[in-house]
Amino acid sequence: MLAAGLAGQPRSLDSASRAALRPPTITSNVRPRLSNRLLVRLAVSAAAALSVGSPAGAARSEPTKLLVRFNTHASDRANAVLLRNAGAEDLGEIPHIGVHILSVPAGEKLKALGIFKQDAQVDFAEDDAAATTADVTPNDPVDAGDWPNAIPQVARAWDNTTGSPLVVAVLDTGVNPVSDLGGAVLPGRDFAYNDSIPDDVNGHGTAVAGIIAARGNNGIGVAGLCWSCQILPVKVMNDSGMGSSSTIASGIVWAADQGAAIINMSLAGYSDSASEEAAVNYARSKGVVVVAAAGNNSNQVKTYPASIPGVISVAATDMNDQLYSFSTFGSWVTLAAPGCKRSVTRLDGAYDWFCGTSEASPFVAGTVALALSFHPGLSPDGVRDVLVQPAGAHTC
Numbered sequence: 503m504l505a506a507g508l509a510g511q512p513r514s515l516d517s518a519s520r521a522a523l524r525p526p527t528i529t530s531n532v533r534p535r536l537s538n539r540l541l542v543r544l545a546v547s548a549a550a551a552l553s554v555g556s557p558a559g560a561a562r563s564e565p566t567k568l569l570v571r572f573n574t575h576a577s578d579r580a581n582a583v584l585l586r587n588a589g590a591e592d593l594g595e596i597p598h599i600g601v602h603i604l605s606v607p608a609g610e611k612l613k614a615l616g617i618f619k620q621d622a623q624v625d626f627a628e629d630d631a632a633a634t635t636a637d638v639t640p641n642d643p644v645d646a647g648d649w650p651n652a653i654p655q656v657a658r659a660w661d662n663t664t665g666s667p668l669v670v671a672v673l674d675t676g677v678n679p680v681s682d683l684g685g686a687v688l689p690g691r692d693f694a695y696n697d698s699i700p701d702d703v704n705g706h707g708t709a710v711a712g713i714i715a716a717r718g719n720n721g722i723g724v725a726g727l728c729w730s731c732q733i734l735p736v737k738v739m740n741d742s743g744m745g746s747s748s749t750i751a752s753g754i755v756w757a758a759d760q761g762a763a764i765i766n767m768s769l770a771g772y773s774d775s776a777s778e779e780a781a782v783n784y785a786r787s788k789g790v791v792v793v794a795a796a797g798n799n800s801n802q803v804k805t806y807p808a809s810i811p812g813v814i815s816v817a818a819t820d821m822n823d824q825l826y827s828f829s830t831f832g833s834w835v836t837l838a839a840p841g842c843k844r845s846v847t848r849l850d851g852a853y854d855w856f857c858g859t860s861e862a863s864p865f866v867a868g869t870v871a872l873a874l875s876f877h878p879g880l881s882p883d884g885v886r887d888v889l890v891q892p893a894g895a896h897t898c
């Protein structure tokens with residue numbers, strides 16, 4: 503369910519702030535090492551902890567948000583009466599998918615939800631559920647080469663292409679154009695704070711963007727997967743790394759309308775959302791490949807948006823091609839990818855570890871970008887088919 507914690511103050515990607523984003527169990531459960539092979543692989547098993555999908559903990563004094571889609575035959579007048587009866591205020595509609603974001607007073611949510619769900623002029627009504635970023639912070643020292651250089655499949659893919667100016671939307675905490683992303687970041691949108699500046703004060707989104715598109719062979723820092731991709735920053739998570747179905751669904755639709763070829767979502771929540779599914783369906787109808795982190799919950803419980811049909815959902819593997827104990831897994835997960843990177847782009851221009859399915863998802867998104875650069879005509883389902891072939895059976 504969503505109750506987005508849309509507030510919070512800027513924070514940098516220092517160890518203290520990262521610690522604040524994770525439960526105390528994380529570091530003791532994660533012993534990240536670099537994957538030295540495996541581009542992508544079917545996921546199978548797992549075992550232990552992390553942060554995805556915890557309740558947003560929105561302030562009780564604030565109104566609660568609901569997401570409601572009215573039948574197309576319902577009149578505006580009838581809808582207005584229904585809103586009044588439910589004590590709801592219409593904050594706006596997510597374009598193309600007809601989902602209205604409603605505000606109801608604290609304590610009135612269940613009553614309002616019941617009124618909407620029982621009304622024949624409503625397609626669906628749901629809570630505006632919460633999602634969190636899906637990163638893992640390791641506690642072991644840097645002990646190996648970085649994964650692009652350590653994974654031979656990536657080097658082989660780069661023999662064929664180092665990318666093209668595809669637009670990859672990063673739905674996250676925003677993206678800052680740090681030096682290794684110079685020229686890579688397009689103007690974006692901020693749905694968390696409702697403005698046109700998707701600035702990243704958390705660091706999560708900038709790290710994700712670097713994995714996808716840090717410029718390679720430029721003499722600076724690291725190389726992302728796709729050296730000429732364009733990053734479209736879509737801030738759907740607030741500065742504390744919390745978002746909601748309304749920000750996520752709005753961001754998906756907006757990114758699709760901006761011409762994104764790929765959408766990466768290194769975030770997850772536990773609540774199924776018809777709004778997010780409608781947004782994913784809209785994006786896929788426009789040919790967008792949608793990739794999402796499976797989550798870091800050490801179990802098979804479905805997360806969203808990763809388990810929405812048509813989404814490429816990504817678990818995290820270690821240097822031995824084994825699932826990380828923190829990773830979510832299960833038959834509903836599409837594939838697994840390296841779940842730790844030693845050097846990702848930090849807000850201060852330095853580089854740092856970044857682990858979790860938050861890391862694995864952009865690895866796959868970047869791989870998809872290479873595949874689409876090499877085979878521009880691939881459909882979203884065609885991309886998925888290429889990815890789930892046994893590792894080594896294909897080159898991008």
Ligand SMILES: [Ca+2]
Nearest residue numbers: 692695697699
């Ligand atoms: Ca902003």
Ligand SMILES: [Ca+2]
Nearest residue numbers: 717722723724
């Ligand atoms: Ca570089």
